[in-house]
Amino acid sequence: MNLFKTRKKMYLGFLLLGLIGIVGCAANDINDRPLAGDRSDGADETDSQDPLMITTTIGMIADVVANIGQEHVEVEALMGPGVDPHYYIATQGDIRKLEEADIVFYNGLYLEEGMEDILEQLGEQQPVIAVTQHIDKNVLLMDEEDLDEFDPHVWFNVKHWITVAETILESLIEHDEINADAYSANAESYISELAALHEEIIEQIASIPREQRFLVTAHDAFGYFGEAYDIEVIGLQGLNTASEYGAKDVTDLRDFLIENEISTVFLESSVPPRGIEAVIEGARSLGHEIEIGGELFSDAMGEVGTEEGTYIGMIRYNVETIVAALQQ
Amino acid sequence: MKNPLKVKNLSVAYEKQEVLKNVTFEIPEGKLIGIIGPNGAGKSTLIKSILGIVPSLTGEVEIYGKPYKEQRKLIGYVPQRESVDWDFPTDVLDVVTMGRYGHLGWFKFPRHQEKKIALDCLKQVGMENFSDRQISQLSGGQQQRVFLARALAQDAQLYFMDEPFAGVDAMTEKTIISLLKHLKDQGKTVLVVHHDLNTVKEYFDWIILLNEEIIMIGETEKVFTKEYLQKTYGGKLMVFDSN
Amino acid sequence: MWSQLILDPNLRWILIGSMFLGLSSGIIGCFAYLRKQSLLGDAVAHSTLPGVALAFMFTGSRAIFGLLIGALCTSLLATFLISYITRQTRLKQDATLGVVLSIFFSIGMLLLTIIQQSSVGNQSGLDRFLFGQSASMIHSDVNTIMMISFILIITCTLFFKEFKLLCFDPEFAKELGFPVVLLDQLIMFLIVVAVVIGIQIVGVVLIVALLITPAVAARYWTDKLHIMLVISAIFGMISGATGTLISSNISNLPTGPVVVLIAVCLFVFSLLFAPKQGLIFKALSRRKVKEKNNNGLDHVARVEVKR
Numbered sequence: 001m002n003l004f005k006t007r008k009k010m011y012l013g014f015l016l017l018g019l020i021g022i023v024g025c026a027a028n029d030i031n032d033r034p035l036a037g038d039r040s041d042g043a044d045e046t047d048s049q050d051p052l053m054i055t056t057t058i059g060m061i062a063d064v065v066a067n068i069g070q071e072h073v074e075v076e077a078l079m080g081p082g083v084d085p086h087y088y089i090a091t092q093g094d095i096r097k098l099e100e101a102d103i104v105f106y107n108g109l110y111l112e113e114g115m116e117d118i119l120e121q122l123g124e125q126q127p128v129i130a131v132t133q134h135i136d137k138n139v140l141l142m143d144e145e146d147l148d149e150f151d152p153h154v155w156f157n158v159k160h161w162i163t164v165a166e167t168i169l170e171s172l173i174e175h176d177e178i179n180a181d182a183y184s185a186n187a188e189s190y191i192s193e194l195a196a197l198h199e200e201i202i203e204q205i206a207s208i209p210r211e212q213r214f215l216v217t218a219h220d221a222f223g224y225f226g227e228a229y230d231i232e233v234i235g236l237q238g239l240n241t242a243s244e245y246g247a248k249d250v251t252d253l254r255d256f257l258i259e260n261e262i263s264t265v266f267l268e269s270s271v272p273p274r275g276i277e278a279v280i281e282g283a284r285s286l287g288h289e290i291e292i293g294g295e296l297f298s299d300a301m302g303e304v305g306t307e308e309g310t311y312i313g314m315i316r317y318n319v320e321t322i323v324a325a326l327q328q
Numbered sequence: 329m330k331n332p333l334k335v336k337n338l339s340v341a342y343e344k345q346e347v348l349k350n351v352t353f354e355i356p357e358g359k360l361i362g363i364i365g366p367n368g369a370g371k372s373t374l375i376k377s378i379l380g381i382v383p384s385l386t387g388e389v390e391i392y393g394k395p396y397k398e399q400r401k402l403i404g405y406v407p408q409r410e411s412v413d414w415d416f417p418t419d420v421l422d423v424v425t426m427g428r429y430g431h432l433g434w435f436k437f438p439r440h441q442e443k444k445i446a447l448d449c450l451k452q453v454g455m456e457n458f459s460d461r462q463i464s465q466l467s468g469g470q471q472q473r474v475f476l477a478r479a480l481a482q483d484a485q486l487y488f489m490d491e492p493f494a495g496v497d498a499m500t501e502k503t504i505i506s507l508l509k510h511l512k513d514q515g516k517t518v519l520v521v522h523h524d525l526n527t528v529k530e531y532f533d534w535i536i537l538l539n540e541e542i543i544m545i546g547e548t549e550k551v552f553t554k555e556y557l558q559k560t561y562g563g564k565l566m567v568f569d570s571n
Numbered sequence: 572m573w574s575q576l577i578l579d580p581n582l583r584w585i586l587i588g589s590m591f592l593g594l595s596s597g598i599i600g601c602f603a604y605l606r607k608q609s610l611l612g613d614a615v616a617h618s619t620l621p622g623v624a625l626a627f628m629f630t631g632s633r634a635i636f637g638l639l640i641g642a643l644c645t646s647l648l649a650t651f652l653i654s655y656i657t658r659q660t661r662l663k664q665d666a667t668l669g670v671v672l673s674i675f676f677s678i679g680m681l682l683l684t685i686i687q688q689s690s691v692g693n694q695s696g697l698d699r700f701l702f703g704q705s706a707s708m709i710h711s712d713v714n715t716i717m718m719i720s721f722i723l724i725i726t727c728t729l730f731f732k733e734f735k736l737l738c739f740d741p742e743f744a745k746e747l748g749f750p751v752v753l754l755d756q757l758i759m760f761l762i763v764v765a766v767v768i769g770i771q772i773v774g775v776v777l778i779v780a781l782l783i784t785p786a787v788a789a790r791y792w793t794d795k796l797h798i799m800l801v802i803s804a805i806f807g808m809i810s811g812a813t814g815t816l817i818s819s820n821i822s823n824l825p826t827g828p829v830v831v832l833i834a835v836c837l838f839v840f841s842l843l844f845a846p847k848q849g850l851i852f853k854a855l856s857r858r859k860v861k862e863k864n865n866n867g868l869d870h871v872a873r874v875e876v877k878r
Contacts, residue, residue, distance in 0.1 A: 009660065016674065091684055247706045247819040247826060251581050278581060278707035285580035285710075343661070381745045397748070405746045416605065416739045417796045426736055430747040435729055462794040478743075 052176055055101035057112045058085050059301045060155045061131055063311040064165050065105060067190045069172060072179045081309070083300050084270045089114040103175055104128040105168065109140070109152035111299075129171050131164045141223045143238070153298070156225035158198040158315065162191050197312055198228075204319050205229040208326045214262045215322060216253070218271040221298040231322075236275045245275055254282045257290060264293040264325045270300045293325025330393035332357050332486045332517045333378070338387030340370070340377045347373050349541045351387070355534065358515050360508055362522040362532035362548075366561050369539040371521040372408065375488045379405060391486060400430060404484030406475045408491055414463050420474050421446055421459040427481030449477040452510075454503055469500030476504060487511065487518040494523060505531055528552055575819075582819050585705050588713045589811030589830060591720040592772050593781065595765045597807025598727055600786040601800050602758050605738045610665065611653070611759070613779035614672040615766045618649035620679025620775065624686060636715075642767045649675050650759040654752075703774030703827035705815070716768050723761055727800070734758060735796055773827035780831045785810065788838040791845035810834040 054075040056062040062077035069075065078094050079085050085107070090098070095118060098104055106112055106119055108130030122128050132154055139160075141151040154160040169187040173180045205213070208231070215222055219237035226233030236253050237245045257265070257279070265280065267273045280290045296318045302308025308317045333355045340348040347370045355361055363371045376382040378389050380396060391399035404427075424446040425438045432438060438446075450456045453473040458466070466474065472492055479487060493501055508518050508531070522528065528535060528548065535551050537543035537560040544556045576582045603612055619642035626641025649671050656667045727734065736744045737754050745751045762782070769778045785806035789799045814830030843851050 019678065244704070244825040245706055246821065246824040247582060247585050247815065248821060248824070250706050251579060251819070254581065274704065274707040278709050281709045282579075282581035376742070379746045381742050400746075400748045403746070405743060407740070407742050407746075411742055412740050417790065417794045417799050418735070418739065419794065422795075423739075426732075426740070426743065429732060429736055429749075432732075434733070437732060464794075 049178065052102045052172070053100060054103050054105065055097045056104070057088075057106040057115065058299070059309070060161075060311045060314070061105050061107065061164070061168075063301070063309075064131075064161070064168055064190070065172075068165065068169055068183055068187045070182070070186055072176065072182060073172070079300060081300050081303050082270050085111050085299050086113055088112065090118050098122055099126070102127070103171055105131050105171070107152055107154075108132045109150045109154070111152035127171070127175065129167070131167050132160075134167045135160050135163050141227065151220070151223045153221045154224055155311070156222055156315075157228040158194050158201065159228065160224065161311070162194050162198075165191055165194065193312060197315060201229050201315070201319050204323050205231050208323060212262075212264075212326045214260065214264075214326075216257065216262060216265040217296065217298065218266075218268045218273070218276050219298070221268065236279065237271075250275065250278050250282065254279045254286075258283055258286060258288045263288075263290050264328075265290055266293050266322070266325070267295040268298040269295055269302070270298060291325075294321035296321060330390075331355060332392055333519070334390040334393075335378060336388045336390075338374075338377060338389070339385040340373055340382060340387075341385050342373070346385075347540060348377065348384075351538075351542055353536065353542055353545050355517065355519070355536075355545075357517050358512060359517060359533040360512050360531060361517070361519050361534040361536065362528055363519065363536045363538055364522060364525070364528060364560065365538040365543075369560075371538055372490050374538060375405075375490055375519070375521060379403070379488060402485045404479040404482040404487040406479045406487070406489040406492055409468065409471050409475065409494070414466070414471060416463065418463060419459070420450070420455065420461050420463060420466070423463060423474055424449055424477045424481050427478040430482060445483075446477070446481050449480040450474075452480055452507060453477045467497075469496040472496050472500060473503065476507065480507075485516055487516065489518065489520045491521050491523060493527070525557075576816060581708075582815065584708045584710055584713045585819070585826065586812055586815045588708045588716050589705055589772060589815045589826065590808045591713075591716050591811075592769050593785070593807030593809070593811030593830070593834075594804045595716075595720045595723050595807070596769055596778075596781045597785040597789070597803035597805070598800055599723060599758075599761045599765045600782040600784075600807075601789065601796075601803050602727075602734055602738060603762050604783055604786040604790075605796075606758070608664070608759075608762070609779070609783045610668050611650070612762055612766055612782040614649060614653065614668040614675075615646045615763050616770060616775045616778045617672045617679075618646045618675035619643075619767060619770060621645045621675055621682055622679075624679055624682035627686060628682070639715075639767055642770070643763065645675060645679075646763045646767065647760065650756070650763060654755065654759070703770060703772050703777065703825070705772040705826040705830075706818075708772075712771070719764060719768050723764060726757075726761060730754070730757070731797070773830055777827055777831045781807070781810070781834060784831070784834040784838050788834070788841040791841040791848045806834065806837050810837065 051071065052069065052073045054062075054065050054069070054073050056065060056075065056077045058079050059077040059081070062075050065073060065075045076097060078090065078097065079088055098118070099122065104119070104122060104127065106115070106128065109132055110116075112119070119128055132152075135154060137150075140154070143149040143151055154164070165187060169183055172183045176183070213231045215226060215231050215233045217233075217235050220233070220235035222233045222235070225231070234253065234256065236249060256262075265276055267276055276292075280292070283290050297308065297314045301311065301314040302317070307313035331354050335354070336352050338348060338351040339346065347368075351374065363374065365371050373382060377384045377387070378396065389396045391402060396403075421443065425442055427449070428438055428442040428445060432442065447456060447459060450459055453476050455470065455473050455477065458470065458474075463471070463474065476489075476492065479489070492504055496504070508520070511518055512533075520532070522531070529552060532548050534546060535548050536545045537551060537556055539560050539562070543560045544551045576586050600612070603609055622641035622643065622645030623638045624641075625645070626638045629641075630637045653664070653667050653671050656662055656671070657664050662670070733744075733749060733754055736747075736749065737751060737758070741751050744754075765782065766778050769781055773781055785803045786799070788806050789803035792802050793799050810830050810833040813833045814826055817833075818824045818826040818829045841849065843849050846852055
């Protein structure tokens with residue numbers, strides 16, 4: 001009888017250990033999958049030199065690095081599609097990738113709040129670069145609620161992202177003088193693409209009638225977009241998805257939409273739609289129909305390998321979605 | 329005519345320790361029977377395993393010739409006072425009414441009739457004026473009488489009582505023993521775990537001497553002897569020859 | 572202000588949802604508290620996390636219903652484990668609760684990390700379960716909560732005397748022939764249900780407060796179980812309603828913590844002002860007794876002196 005009980009306990013213990021083991025293996029597997037922005041060309045014995053290993057936080061940065069570095073860099077982004085950078089906390093696997101990198105690029109301006117400490121510590125041992133550092137502080141937007149903090153979503157003003165590309169170029173040349181020419185050439189061509197994109201967006205948004213030019217989203221990620229391209233921007237949540245919204249925020253937004261007869265709102269890929277859904281349902285109850293114009297990319301890009309998985313593709317997709325929805 | 333209780337080969341273990349070994353006995357009807365033994369002898373365990381409250385390794389229990397589970401309505405139980413948290417939000421009448429839950433079955437709420445029976449039982453223990461008293465305000469003796477009234481409400485033929493005389497005042501003790509004698513007069517059988525050797529001869533017709541196994545069982549005069557007591561208490565006892 | 576709550580659709584949903592959630596917690600919380608299983612609610616809440624993560628991994632969607640089923644499954648599993656381990660080993664319930672809670676919660680966090688790293692979009696928001704989010708309640712959520720609350724109330728009413736018996740004297744219950752283990756599991760199941768719906772509003776971390784506080788507060792006002800249940804339910808409802816009212820008028824104030832703070836205020840109020848059991852009443856009656864004694868003593872002293 002007693003032996004039986006001991007055996008039961010053993011089985012229970014093994015079951016739990018097994019469960020943890022399975023979960024641990026799954027975690028390992030996922031960590032090994034290549035993430036967005038990886039542009040390495042595989043084993044190239046003809047390379048006279050190993051490519052620069054670069055790790056970035058968000059995918060938008062990784063994409064720029066990949067475009068400027070091309071075959072001379074191997075770049076990986078820690079935060080994949082749909083990942084919220086405000087919340088993100090680095091895992092052991094992430095830290096390994098950061099430590100192994102020759103250069104680490106991050107956004108800065110407190111976007112990657114959960115990784116502050118790690119990045120600071122690493123900065124003492126290896127190059128850790130905030131790509132936004134050369135953007136003139138005077139043109140940065142402030143957080144409406146917390147006047148000490150900057151709005152970190154600078155990638156939505158393509159002009160700022162050009163400055164970022166220049167910063168990245170500078171860094172790459174500093175660490176790899178040999179390929180400086182290649183980097184400069186790549187950067188020049190990429191930056192001219194970005195400049196063209198910037199003009200394109202201005203035109204596109206201008207085609208939306210002024211009364212309909214409202215971009216309503218789940219959180220205040222599009223401040224720079226609104227400022228650069230002349231469209232009014234309203235978010236349910238503040239700059240940081242980590243701060244909670246309350247009932248008043250939901251009713252305020254709902255009433256604002258009803259008053260201004262706005263009938264289109266947008267979801268975001270990295271933010272849960274619950275808040276926006278509550279606003280829509282509330283408005284519907286009061287007789288005002290609101291449609292979802294589409295899902296935009298805000299803090300992360302699209303799936304790896306797709307057009308939206310690149311910076312330019314992502315921005316374009318957003319603009320097309322916004323214009324299509326608001327032009328009606 | 330079946331005996332109220334027949335136990336065969338009852339063995340109980342607790343955390344790899346055997347606390348009751350092959351207990352076998354039978355008791356006659358209409359008697360007051362004391363279960364006597366030292367601390368840790370398994371007296372409470374005996375009652376609890378008979379009633380199915382504690383699991384047993386082996387053994388068969390027959391109540392009036394049938395397995396225990398079929399005869400619950402014939403059984404009344406008074407547990408130890410410490411087994412319950414007396415701060416529980418309920419009053420005296422409510423606790424006594426719980427004795428009727430077995431007869432009510434599932435889901436039915438106790439109504440006027442059950443409360444009346446409960447009140448009668450309270451009268452029998454002299455506590456009818458306490459019916460709406462919060463149980464945390466009761467003294468030890470009063471608590472014991474409430475438990476007793478609850479068992480009476482079960483309207484049983486065979487009663488099991490676990491140390492009903494422990495820590496009660498003299499008046500309560502008198503009330504309890506007179507109640508037990510009254511039950512005996514009605515032809516009922518009462519099995520009592522008892523700790524006070526001084527009152528055994530006065531209270532009980534039969535006794536069971538227990539120390540992890542049955543030492544002896546039978547009429548008090550025959551069994552309550554120095555020899556058997558020494559055997560039960562293993563020499564830890566000083567017996568003074570008086571009567 | 573109150574009319575605004577009823578007329579405004581979003582506020583009305585949050586109000587009704589929070590009230591029914593408070594009501595359910597209040598009722599089943601009484602039984603949890605009386606059985607000294609208050610921390611069980613906490614263990615249950617923490618053990619919903621792996622279920623939520625697994626449900627998301629299997630269904631790939633964030634639909635509330637699926638996640639709730641997942642939460643229900645793992646928390647029920649946790650309660651089975653807790654019962655089993657407590658019964659079969661030497662571990663007391665508090666140690667068992669701690670162990671099971673930690674294991675399940677860690678597995679849950681691990682799974683969340685895996686999801687976070689995967690390339691499936693739309694996954695953040697699962698960790699809202701940690702802190703709750705009542706601000707975005709919609710009509711269908713309210714329906715779910717109301718339905719579950721009704722089932723809980725009906726069950727507790729139906730099994731009232733059985734639950735009372737089980738909580739007060741489980742040995743006697745067993746002797747009477749009631750299936751104690753099954754009833755025990757039923758109460759645990761109801762606790763799990765109340766916790767799982769409560770989590771959406773106040774989150775994993777705070778739900779235990781909403782489970783216990785109204786029950787403890789209610790105990791100060793009555794010595795009868797059925798009245799305690801009613802008062803606890805009312806306290807729960809008041810906490811839900813008032814929490815909603817306050818947070819609806821202030822920007823960026825989440826409802827969950829406010830609801831719990833109201834419940835705590837009700838508790839402090841009960842602790843101080845309840846007749847018979849409240850501290851103030853006790854202090855006053857002690858003073859009265861002292862005065863009586865002092866008067867008597869004065870009398871005695873005077874007599875002594877005269878002699």
